[in-house]
Amino acid sequence: MPEDYDVVIVGGGPAALSAAIYAGRAEMKTLVLERMWVGGQVTLTWDVANYPGFPDGVDGPTLIARMEKQAKKFDAEFRTEEVSLVELDGDMKIVKTSKTEYRCPVLILAMGADPKHLGVPGEDELRGKGVSYCGTCDGPFFRNKKVVVVGGGDAALKEGLFLTKFANELVLVHRRDEFRAEKIYQTEVKENPKIQLMLSCAVEKINGEEHVQSVDIRNLKTDEVHTEPCDGVFIFIGHAPNTKFLCNLFPEDCGGHIETDFNMMTSHPGVFAIGDVRKDSYRQIATAVGEGATAAIAAEHYISTLEAKSEDG
Numbered sequence: 001m002p003e004d005y006d007v008v009i010v011g012g013g014p015a016a017l018s019a020a021i022y023a024g025r026a027e028m029k030t031l032v033l034e035r036m037w038v039g040g041q042v043t044l045t046w047d048v049a050n051y052p053g054f055p056d057g058v059d060g061p062t063l064i065a066r067m068e069k070q071a072k073k074f075d076a077e078f079r080t081e082e083v084s085l086v087e088l089d090g091d092m093k094i095v096k097t098s099k100t101e102y103r104c105p106v107l108i109l110a111m112g113a114d115p116k117h118l119g120v121p122g123e124d125e126l127r128g129k130g131v132s133y134c135g136t137c138d139g140p141f142f143r144n145k146k147v148v149v150v151g152g153g154d155a156a157l158k159e160g161l162f163l164t165k166f167a168n169e170l171v172l173v174h175r176r177d178e179f180r181a182e183k184i185y186q187t188e189v190k191e192n193p194k195i196q197l198m199l200s201c202a203v204e205k206i207n208g209e210e211h212v213q214s215v216d217i218r219n220l221k222t223d224e225v226h227t228e229p230c231d232g233v234f235i236f237i238g239h240a241p242n243t244k245f246l247c248n249l250f251p252e253d254c255g256g257h258i259e260t261d262f263n264m265m266t267s268h269p270g271v272f273a274i275g276d277v278r279k280d281s282y283r284q285i286a287t288a289v290g291e292g293a294t295a296a297i298a299a300e301h302y303i304s305t306l307e308a309k310s311e312d313g
Contacts, residue, residue: 002101002102002103003031003101003102004029004102005030005031005102005103005104006023006028006029006030006104007019007028007029007030007104007106007107007108007299008030008031008033008093008095008102008104008106009023009030009032009033009110010033010083010095010107010108010110010111011033011034011040011109011110011112011275011277012034012036012039012040012078012110013040013041013042013276013288014039014040014042014063014067014275014285014288014289014292015110015274015289015291015292016034016108016274016275016292017032017038017064017068017070017289018289018290018291018293018296019110019274019292019293019295019296019299020074020292021067021070021076021293021296022292022296022297023074023076023108023296023300024071024073024075025074026297026300028106028296028299028300028303030071030074030075031076031077032071032076032077032078032079033079033081033082033083033095033097034078034080034081035080035081038064038068038078039060039061039068040112041112041113041239041276042060042064042285043060043061043064044060044136044137045060045136046135046136046162047059047158047162048060048063050284051063051285051286052286060136063285081097081098081099081100082097082098083095083096083245084096084097084098084245086245086246086248086271087248089103091270091306092104093105093106093270093271105270105302105303105306106270106272106299106302106303107270107271107272108264108272108273108292108295108296109243109246109266109271109272109273109274109277110273110274110275110292111242111243111277112239112241112242112275112276113240113241113242113276113277114239114240114242115133115236115237115238115239116237116238116239117235118150118237120203120204120205120206121205122205122207122208123206123233123235126206126208126211126212126233129208129210129211129212130206130208130212130231130232131206131212131233131235132233132235133234133235134159134234135149135163135234136159138232138234139162139166139167140166141232142163142166142167142231142232143166143167144166144167145166145169145231145232146168146169146170146171146230146231146232147163147171147230147231147232147234148170148171148173148203148230148232148233148234149163149170149171149172149173149233149234149236150173150174150203150234150237151174151235151236151237151238152174152178152180153179153180153181153237153238154180154181154182154185156174156181156236156237157179157181157185157186157188157189159236160189160195160234161185161189161192163234164194164195167194167232170194170195170196171196171198171228171230172189172196172197172198173198173201173202173203173217174199174201175201175202175220176199177199177200200219200220200221201217201219202218202220203215203216203217203233204217204218204225206233207227212231212232212233213229213230214227214230215227215228215230216228239276240255241255241256241257241276241277242277243255243256243257243277249266249271250266250267256279257278257279257280258273258277258278258279259278259280260272260273260274260278260279262294263294263295264278264291264294264295264298265295265302269302270302272298274288274291274292275288275291275292276288278291
């Protein structure tokens with residue numbers, strides 16, 4: 001038999017935890033389903049410098065642990081299960097996992113996103129053998145070594161700066177002639193003596209057998225290719241939302257970001273999307289927390305509307 005909840009939240013990042021705090025505090029029976037570990041990408045962040053209330057910064061795991069503790073204080077339940085399918089049954093949502101299924105009038109989607117791959121030869125073969133998507137996780141393995149970082153956004157520059165704590169040389173490769181990251185990170189990167197910039201360039205191949213030994217880099221302006229020796233390649237070129245299991249609900253945006261209104265509600269009443277899965281989200285911890293709070297407050301109003309309708313009917 002399906003288990004009944006007022007609110008089921010799929011995902012365990014900051015957006016999900018914020019929604020769980022607000023939903024639990026509103027005395028809605030709340031369940032958080034996370035396929036891997038609570039916290040998502042934030043638990044891999046070594047320094048969160050722009051979250052309000054922490055003037056000296058805070059590490060990701062500490063911030064997440066506090067959020068989780070607060071959600072549990074308001075009786076939110078947590079289970080490690082991967083959702084495989086969501087179906088609609090009138091006002092109810094049926095959430096199916098490999099273990100069981102749940103029924104709820106409100107479903108909050110907060111699955112986050114996974115790192116995008118370059119899709120070049122050698123990337124998959126050398127993943128875990130020098131190819132990485134997480135500087136915080138793997139940086140210590142490259143102490144006094146040379147690494148290549150690919151990307152031009154906040155993540156690439158922030159993680160690149162972190163990697164200079166270990167690597168003695170870092171080559172930052174970006175397809176465009178300007179970075180997209182915040183100016184403060186651009187300034188720090190340009191002033192760091194360990195970092196060499198290769199703009200208007202692209203990695204075309206990652207070479208090595210047992211481990212990464214070099215990368216082939218093409219200059220996109222001259223079309224020249226040269227081989228850059230290195231011990232590791234860190235790839236930060238964005239993330240893809242974890243929404244493929246929702247294609248039956250959002251066929252036009254299958255595998256893509258989900259559109260919502262200002263209350264975070266999707267085209268399906270009672271189904272909300274927050275955080276990195278939401279179209280036009282700013283993908284910041286602070287905004288994710290705000291989206292989670294907004295969805296939970298809207299969810300409380302939605303349930304009240306359903307209850308009133310039931311009483312009138």
